[in-house]
Amino acid sequence: MTKTDQLTIQTAAGKGDDCRSAIADQNTELNAFLEVYENVDRTGSGGALSGVPVALKDNMLVKGEKVSAGSKMLEGYTATYDATAVEKLREAGAELIGRTNMDEFAMGSSTEHSAFGPTKNPRALSRVPGGSSGGSAAAVAAGLVPVALGSDTGGSIRQPASFCGVVGLKPTYGAISRYGLIAMGSSLDQIGPITNTVADAETVFNVLRGRDKKDSTTLSDEVYAQNEERVPAQGGSASGGGVIGVPWNVIDQEGVDKSVAQNMKQSVERLKELGYTIKDIELPKFAYALSVYYILMPAEVSSNLARFDGVKYGLAAEGSDMIDDYLKTRGAGFGSEVKRRIMLGTYVLSSGYHDAYYRKALATRNAIRDELNETFKSVDVIATPTTPTPAFTLGEKSSDPLAMYMADIFTVPANVAGNPALTVPSGVVREGEDELPLGLQLMAPNTQEGRLFAVGKKFLGES
Amino acid sequence: MDKPDIDNLAQLARLELTPEEKDRYESELVDILQYVEQVQEAVGNVDDLTPSFDETDVKNVMREDTDPHDTGAHTKDLLGEAPRTKDGYVQVKKILNND
Numbered sequence: 283m284t285k286t287d288q289l290t291i292q293t294a295a296g297k298g299d300d301c302r303s304a305i306a307d308q309n310t311e312l313n314a315f316l317e318v319y320e321n322v323d324r325t326g327s328g329g330a331l332s333g334v335p336v337a338l339k340d341n342m343l344v345k346g347e348k349v350s351a352g353s354k355m356l357e358g359y360t361a362t363y364d365a366t367a368v369e370k371l372r373e374a375g376a377e378l379i380g381r382t383n384m385d386e387f388a389m390g391s392s393t394e395h396s397a398f399g400p401t402k403n404p405r406a407l408s409r410v411p412g413g414s415s416g417g418s419a420a421a422v423a424a425g426l427v428p429v430a431l432g433s434d435t436g437g438s439i440r441q442p443a444s445f446c447g448v449v450g451l452k453p454t455y456g457a458i459s460r461y462g463l464i465a466m467g468s469s470l471d472q473i474g475p476i477t478n479t480v481a482d483a484e485t486v487f488n489v490l491r492g493r494d495k496k497d498s499t500t501l502s503d504e505v506y507a508q509n510e511e512r513v514p515a516q517g518g519s520a521s522g523g524g525v526i527g528v529p530w531n532v533i534d535q536e537g538v539d540k541s542v543a544q545n546m547k548q549s550v551e552r553l554k555e556l557g558y559t560i561k562d563i564e565l566p567k568f569a570y571a572l573s574v575y576y577i578l579m580p581a582e583v584s585s586n587l588a589r590f591d592g593v594k595y596g597l598a599a600e601g602s603d604m605i606d607d608y609l610k611t612r613g614a615g616f617g618s619e620v621k622r623r624i625m626l627g628t629y630v631l632s633s634g635y636h637d638a639y640y641r642k643a644l645a646t647r648n649a650i651r652d653e654l655n656e657t658f659k660s661v662d663v664i665a666t667p668t669t670p671t672p673a674f675t676l677g678e679k680s681s682d683p684l685a686m687y688m689a690d691i692f693t694v695p696a697n698v699a700g701n702p703a704l705t706v707p708s709g710v711v712r713e714g715e716d717e718l719p720l721g722l723q724l725m726a727p728n729t730q731e732g733r734l735f736a737v738g739k740k741f742l743g744e745s
Numbered sequence: 746m747d748k749p750d751i752d753n754l755a756q757l758a759r760l761e762l763t764p765e766e767k768d769r770y771e772s773e774l775v776d777i778l779q780y781v782e783q784v785q786e787a788v789g790n791v792d793d794l795t796p797s798f799d800e801t802d803v804k805n806v807m808r809e810d811t812d813p814h815d816t817g818a819h820t821k822d823l824l825g826e827a828p829r830t831k832d833g834y835v836q837v838k839k840i841l842n843n844d
Contacts, residue, residue, distance in 0.1 A: 362822040456803055498806040573781040584758060591759070593837055598828030604838045605759070613761030618769075621760055625751075625770055626777060628758040639781065646787040684776050700803075 288448075288478035289428035291485055296333040298322065298377040304426050305380070313401045314411075314420040316340050318380035319347060329374035330489050336371055337421050337430040340381040341388055342473070343462040344368050351464045352384040352396040352414075355615030356596045365462020366494045367431060367473050374489045379427055382417030386617045387587065388438055388466045390414050391689040394680045395619045402676070405447055406716035409673040412442030412689075418476050419446040429477050429486055433463055435470045436575050437668075437693025440705040443476050444668035444721025447707045449738070450476045451483045452693075454728045455700035456501040458487075459494035467582040470575075470697040480706060480738035487731060501729065509729040515662050526553055526724075526737070527563035527661030535569075537688055538670040541711040542720060546667050549708045549722045549741075553665070556740050561661055567653045570646050571695040576687060577630050577643035578698075583620075584627025590615065622683060651699040658727040663737055666692045668705040668721035672713065692723055701725050704734040706742055746775050 294301065302318060309315050315337070324333070338344065341351045343361035350356040364372070371378065385395040393401040393416025401416045403409040404424035411420040415432030419442035422430050432439040434452035443450025451474040458473045465471060475486035493502040515524065533546055550560055592598035592611030599610035616624070630639040657664065670691055679686045696703035708722040722741065726733040739745075751771050755762045762770070820833065829836040 359826060362819065362826060495808070499803055501803075567787065570783055570787040573783040573787075576777060576781045577784065588759075592828060593835060594823075595826040596828070601838075604840045607838060608759040609756075609761040612759050616760070618766070621762070621766065622770060622773060624758045624760060625754050626774060628754050629746075629774065629778070632754075632757070638785070639778075642784040642788070643781075646784045649788050683773055684780060687777075687780075 289422075289425055290477075290479055291331065291334050291428055291482045294335055294428035298324070298333070298335045298379065301335040301379055301427050304424075305421075308424055308426060311402065311407070312404060312420055312424055313399055314382055314404075314417045314424065314426060315380045316350065316352075316383050316398055316417070317348060319344075319378060321346070322377070323372070324377055330485055331371060331429075332375035334376050334429060335379045335427050336376040337379050337382050337418060337427045338368065339415050339418050339430070339432050340384050341433060341464040342368055342431060343464075344378060344381075347381070349381065349464070350397075351388070352386045352398060353615065353617065353620070354397045354597060355590050359596050361462075363462060366459035366496060367490050368462065370490050371431075376429075382415070382421050382430055384417055385414035385438075386620050387464065387583075388414040388433055388435055389583070389619045389623055391437070391441055391686050392674070392676075392679065393417060393442070394676065395617055397617055400676055403446060403673050405719055406673060408675050409716065409718070410445065410676055412445035412669075412673060414438040414442075415476065416442045419443050419448060419450065422446070422448045422476050422478060429475060429482060431473055431486075432476050433466075433471060433473050434693075434697065435467045436579060436697050437690040439474045439476060440668050440693050440703060440721070440723060441689060444705045444707075444723075445673035445719065447710070447719030447721075448476055448478055449480055449483050449707070449742075450474065450705045451487060451731070451734070452696055452703045453487060453491070453731060454501065454702040455697075456499045457702070457729070457731070458490045459492075459497040459500050461494055461496035465586040467579040468586060469582060470579060472697075479744055480704070480735055480742060481744055483704070483738075484731075484735045506729045509727070515733070525559045525561055525661045525663075527561050527657060527664045529563050529565040529568060529664065529666065531564055531566075532568050532692075533666060537691070538667070539672070541672065542667045542670060545709055545711065545720045546722070549665070552741065553737075558737070563657055563661060563664070565653060565657065565664075567646070567650045568695055569691075571650055571698045572687065572691050574643045574646045574650065574698050575690070575694040576626070577639050578647065580623040580627030581631050581640055582627070584624045584631065587616075587620070587624055619683070647698050650695060654695070654699050654701060654725075655727070662726070663733050664725040666723050666725075668692055668723040672711050672718035672720055696725055701728055702731045702734060704731075704738050706738045708741075746771060746778070
């Protein structure tokens with residue numbers, strides 16, 4: 283399960299030029315990068331990421347560089363400031379390499395919704411890399427960079443990391459500042475790392491984490507310290523975690539591939555061998571998370587994307603009057619999935635339907651959060667597969683939105699409840715000529731990323 | 746959900762849609778709404794909607810309205826991204842009609 287031939291923070295430090303030439307060789311085929319930055323900044327050094335090449339998802343602002351969120355709507359837009367996460371990368375000495383492809387405005391699970399063409403899965407070129415951070419996951423999996431940042435609103439870091447056979451972390455809601463991240467669903471969005479090892483994900487997380495006065499949802503060091511005591515571990519060391527809960531009722535269900543359930547059994551056996559106590563748990567509310575997500579997220583999307591109106595930045599189409607300017611700009615600039623979600627969000631927030639959908643979803647969200655908090659009183663970590671299937675083929679689900687949404691059933695609960703979750707590679711399943719990676723997802727109580735790193739490292743055999 | 750609903754939603758969302766897009770969204774939105782209707786059964790009473798924020802660690806944050814940046818410090822950069830400008834302002838079509 284451990285990969286040895288992949289780039290890490292240690293092996294790739296100072297090798298920005300090697301990464302650039304690898305991208306030049308492979309990107310025509312993969313389409314993982316939308317742009318490699320011409321401006322090479324190697325001034326920062328001495329920090330935890332000194333000389334480490336890092337790629338950014340195309341929704342994080344880098345002052346003076348183009349940012350498009352995978353959309354025609356932002357064609358020609360140049361960022362006027364740095365995202366806080368980008369600032370922290372610079373301070374830690376990272377070398378920013380370029381921006382990676384993504385589903386438009388981070389909406390999708392395959393990167394097929396990019397306005398700049400799909401990215402291919404480096405493990406199987408006829409397959410999708412997952413999404414929406416598909417370019418970032420493909421870039422790390424193909425060995426183009428050791429670290430890429432993604433953003434995760436409903437699984438957009440973990441699902442592509444799993445499809446591409448790499449490590450991906452969705453931190454606790456509020457762990458990392460979203461200042462300068464193009465917003466999708468503001469009660470759900472988190473930035474996080476995609477890497478080849480859990481140790482690297484931990485290093486990047488520690489660089490990025492922390493209170494930022496420019497994002498009022500960020501958590502302070504004090505909250506992290508308090509929670510260490512508030513949610514004590516069941517056994518072993520505080521960071522190690524001894525009891526792992528497995529909700530077989532949501533794994534053994536329709537829509538989850540036999541190969542995925544089989545792989546999960548093997549992962550559980552491995553966790554037992556590593557000394558963890560496995561506990562069967564029931565999470566009856568867990569399955570409602572996808573419905574909650576597809577109400578709250580579009581509602582927030584419809585509000586957040588109102589800012590793209592052809593007045594302040596980006597595309598501007600010419601209409602007969604002001605309203606017509608808006609209609610034509612937004613009609614031409616947004617792709618089909620974005621428009622679908624804006625329409626859906628507008629519907630669930632509209633008078634007459636607000637109570638039936640939006641309020642019910644908020645109440646269900648609380649119930650899901652309560653269920654997880656209750657469960658974490660008797661287990662340290664919850665383990666599930668990361669995705670219900672391995673990577674699907676390009677075009678397979680692009681005309682069926684609901685089928686595409688199902689790819690997120692295991693990942694959305696962590697966003698809905700706010701919990702941190704990590705995916706680690708858990709082996710491969712053979713389909714025809716392809717060996718397709720699968721992932722094990724580990725979830726922990728809020729702010730307990732430490733437990734995820736500890737279990738993840740043991741699982742992958744990292745020292 | 747029918748055609749007038751879709752027209753109304755598109756207008757509210759400020760989206761000009763083609764007839765093909767309207768047809769497609771009409772059937773797709775019905776499918777998606779049918780799926781997410783599960784939330785109706787997930788919990789009982791929604792009158793009690795006090796979010797358990799004490800368990801989410803997210804707190805409201807206020808700050809003093811002080812320390813502004815120098816006037817005009819960012820004007821050039823920001824206006825440089827606006828599609829239409831005039832005399833240091835963002836330019837839009839007139840929104841009031843006299844007739």
